[in-house]
Amino acid sequence: MTHSFLTRRQAASVVALCCTSSFALAGQTATSAPTLTGDAACALQWVTARRDNRDRAFAIVDKKEGKIYVFDRKGRLAGTSPALVGKSSGDMDEPGVGHLEVSQLTTEQRKTPAGRFNSLPAADHAAEIIWFDYDAGLAIHQLASDSTYVPRMSRLRSPDPAGRRITAGCVAVPVEFFAKIVRPVLGARAGVVYVLPDTLPINDFFPAG
Template sequence: MPFMIVDKVHAKVLMFNADGRLQGATPALLGLARGDDSVPGIGERMMSTIRPEERTTPAGRFVASLDRDIHGQEMLWVDYETAISLHRVVKGKPSEQRAQRLSSVTTDDNRVSYGCINVPVNFYDKVVSPAFTGTNGVVYVLPETRSAREVFGSYDIRGDALQVARQQAATPTDLSAAIRN
């Protein structure tokens, strides 16, 4: 399946095809508030009731697919339960200056959405939409306040590598003894 990595710390989206080849990368706009979890029930609430500190882009692994919003515009559903999608940048309020934020050199101003991931129109149309047309894919949203282990259940690479090295070091001796017997 195609997959995407959303790097919240660097406010970037990287898109890969099913063979793992990078198809493109772009800056992104993310939820206003830092954090890796969504408020319970947030996907069922009216946007006008969502407080600034609740506007997070949740971290995790999500199976995503294309769909249409209430206005008929195509978007990529990332997490239906929390109403998080990835879509073309929207105008929003004039004071938000979303397009300008996407093109700025700093990531400090890329926090503005209610949690959705906004990407440039051209990137969505040329990279995201073709990659997910006719198939599901996986979106990995990297954590920013919790560890990867907490979010993805990943293992400690250094600890596991040390254990594997010890096992490999012990194996030749065990094999030598087995061959001699």
């Protein structure tokens, strides 16, 4: 199945309807006590010190490491997992790129922009999509059970974070991780998604002090 004739928003919506029953590579729960990457730890400190999440569940996406961390509204880690992110590095999205068909996106436009985003579960797909920039067609979603599933699972298993750069901009996670962590924590109500930069200094987005 190909979604190249759809915009990023439409393609993400289609993925929500293409569920797969495979539960491989679930990710880690909080009981696994994973260590946050340096940038993720800095972002978490920034969020908690300012209570920036405003009593909402939130996620931190580390593009450089190809990882996602999901926290409850009290800032407690619910789980972490490898995640697929935009194919290209870069922290700023171009205006209007969300309205282009996927096939029209250049390699440089297939990026996951950095920043703080208010997230909202999609009401029409039983929270199978967590939008964090609806206008740009960017969301957190699970892998689809189409022809891309096997190669993308291979990418998720890769020890090289560069191997997890493959999407048109969305953040894709394993099916079981979405079902057990993302949906119950971020899928119930509005939340926040913090996407860490991979080209600009982290202090540009999460300033110290």
